[in-house]
Amino acid sequence: MNNLKPYTVRYRSFDNVRQENCFYASDSFEARMLAMEFNKYIHDHPNCIDLIRCEEKLLVDSKL
Numbered sequence: 001m002n003n004l005k006p007y008t009v010r011y012r013s014f015d016n017v018r019q020e021n022c023f024y025a026s027d028s029f030e031a032r033m034l035a036m037e038f039n040k041y042i043h044d045h046p047n048c049i050d051l052i053r054c055e056e057k058l059l060v061d062s063k064l
Helices: 028-038 040-044 056-063
Strands: 005-012 018-025 049-054
Touching (some): 005 040, 028 040
């Protein structure tokens, strides 16, 4: 297993509501590809993504 990190992929739906999906991926590009694979709306509208954020730092800070 190659050091997967948690990523949040945020996008706007057709009615302009912000939504999020979370994926474990090796980098942000892979997180984007996973979002496109597992979310039909993102697959059909890849430009709806407005944020891809790595949550790893948040997990480390919460353990302190």
